[in-house]
Amino acid sequence: MSDASIEKEMKITDLISESVFEIGGIDQLDQLRKKIQEEIQDEEGDSHLFEHWNAFLKDAQIKIGTLLKADSVSFLLGAGTSKDAGGVLLGSIPLEVENELLQKGVLGKEVQKWMELFYQAVYWLNPAEENVPKKKNEIISRFNSNDKKPIKINYELVLSLLYRWRSAIMNKGGRLRLDGDLTVDTNATELDVCLNQAKRALIRQCTLPKNNTTPDSLKAHKNFLKKVLTRPLNLKRVNIFTPNYDTLIEQAADAEGIVLIDGFVGTIRRIFRPESYDHDLYFPAETTEGRVHRLDRVIHLYKLHGSINWCAGDSDWNNPYGVSIQGIPENDTTSVLIYPTPTKYGETLGMPYSELLRRFAWATVRPQTTLFVIGYGFGDDHINAIILQSLAIPSFTLVIVDPFVPDPDPSADNFVARLRAEKDRRVWIFSGETLGGFDCFVKKVLPDLRDEEILEKVIKTYRSLRSEANVTTAGGESNGE
Numbered sequence: 001m002s003d004a005s006i007e008k009e010m011k012i013t014d015l016i017s018e019s020v021f022e023i024g025g026i027d028q029l030d031q032l033r034k035k036i037q038e039e040i041q042d043e044e045g046d047s048h049l050f051e052h053w054n055a056f057l058k059d060a061q062i063k064i065g066t067l068l069k070a071d072s073v074s075f076l077l078g079a080g081t082s083k084d085a086g087g088v089l090l091g092s093i094p095l096e097v098e099n100e101l102l103q104k105g106v107l108g109k110e111v112q113k114w115m116e117l118f119y120q121a122v123y124w125l126n127p128a129e130e131n132v133p134k135k136k137n138e139i140i141s142r143f144n145s146n147d148k149k150p151i152k153i154n155y156e157l158v159l160s161l162l163y164r165w166r167s168a169i170m171n172k173g174g175r176l177r178l179d180g181d182l183t184v185d186t187n188a189t190e191l192d193v194c195l196n197q198a199k200r201a202l203i204r205q206c207t208l209p210k211n212n213t214t215p216d217s218l219k220a221h222k223n224f225l226k227k228v229l230t231r232p233l234n235l236k237r238v239n240i241f242t243p244n245y246d247t248l249i250e251q252a253a254d255a256e257g258i259v260l261i262d263g264f265v266g267t268i269r270r271i272f273r274p275e276s277y278d279h280d281l282y283f284p285a286e287t288t289e290g291r292v293h294r295l296d297r298v299i300h301l302y303k304l305h306g307s308i309n310w311c312a313g314d315s316d317w318n319n320p321y322g323v324s325i326q327g328i329p330e331n332d333t334t335s336v337l338i339y340p341t342p343t344k345y346g347e348t349l350g351m352p353y354s355e356l357l358r359r360f361a362w363a364t365v366r367p368q369t370t371l372f373v374i375g376y377g378f379g380d381d382h383i384n385a386i387i388l389q390s391l392a393i394p395s396f397t398l399v400i401v402d403p404f405v406p407d408p409d410p411s412a413d414n415f416v417a418r419l420r421a422e423k424d425r426r427v428w429i430f431s432g433e434t435l436g437g438f439d440c441f442v443k444k445v446l447p448d449l450r451d452e453e454i455l456e457k458v459i460k461t462y463r464s465l466r467s468e469a470n471v472t473t474a475g476g477e478s479n480g481e
Helices: 003-018 030-041 049-068 079-085 095-105 113-125 136-144 155-167 188-205 219-228 248-256 274-278 353-364 381-390 415-422 438-445 452-474
Strands: 020-023 072-077 175-178 184-187 239-242 259-261 270-272 282-284 292-294 298-303 310-312 323-325 369-374 397-402 427-431
Touching: 003 030, 003 049, 030 049, 049 369, 049 397, 049 438, 049 452, 072 353, 079 219, 079 248, 079 438, 095 113, 095 136, 095 188, 113 136, 113 155, 113 184, 113 188, 155 188, 184 188, 219 248, 219 438, 239 353, 248 259, 248 298, 274 353, 298 353, 353 369, 353 381, 369 381, 397 415, 415 427
Parallel strands: 072 239, 072 369, 239 298, 259 298, 369 397, 397 427
Antiparallel strands: 020 427, 175 184, 270 323, 282 292, 310 323
């Protein structure tokens, strides 16, 4: 065996060792790992690691293809799907965002009031976070530091807290004072400036793809959209739900000529009308019967946390919800709708967020539903509650795709760790840099159902599963799988 072949197979061995694919806690890579171990022990035999790996991927495609043929299929795309295009993860305060704030908030030895206010909000969320500067000199030191560590507090929670502080001041002349280890004493104007700066910095980081990314940063998104559109036309439209603020899905759809039903109507002025989600597109067939055919390149898109090009204005007869799509603002961001306020679970959400979450719940509780969760960190309690509610439906299947999935732990605070501990056969998990990354999952695991070989096997598997389900139902017993 040549040195190049040995090196290639070593890479495949490492790839397999870091990959995770399990269904209900059962390791789907177990047989593949046993084959590798047998070939390592049989030094005289020819190695077929590459063939084994490709066979495993083909089998995974067939399994996923079966799920794609479910009556209702939805995708929840988190921040991880935007990472290769330059997107930032908001589980911690992104250093790119914080550095931009510091550039504007620290002028020489002077710290702007809004900059102090931002760090005060961070401190109030978690006083134990050691990287939070509390005094002016500490803020200046952090500004001058070249090796600062990220502050491990969700950026959206900071925005939400600032918004709650602002909503507590009923008029422009009012003030807010909070006494504690770090006293907050501010007014409406200072909070407005702080919110505007915090939103502007985030909007810049969510204006994707970045110039320093790969030449075709939309390739994964375009391939993803093309593959999900290979579902048979007699099934329900695919739904894409995302808490991401960027417009990568919209850009990829435009590039591929795909129609997105996104809840907005209009040509010159696009306004939010949620009833448009109930519309569909058909075209007349060239037949003597005069029948119509369903347009195949259509997907439903739901931006659960808003978008960098959504703006809030006054509601009127022509725009009952006061929400429209406009260009991305350069300076004033006060009207940009990029997050639900407040985000605290249990509090009432206003339009359009309440309507979007209602649509998410309605899509996932349908019978025979599959939900693919890709690159989402389970940081939104409203979304998590809906997923948990959906798991009460026996025919619901959840597929989690993420490079970093925590180990099973029934007592952990982490949603996925507790879910893995249940070993529910309706829960599928793909993890590791290869199987759990958005780009690699789309390229290697998500099937193109137009592939005749895959389609034939998917149909065979699907019919077999349906016949087994019918036998179980006829027998009067069901294990809920």
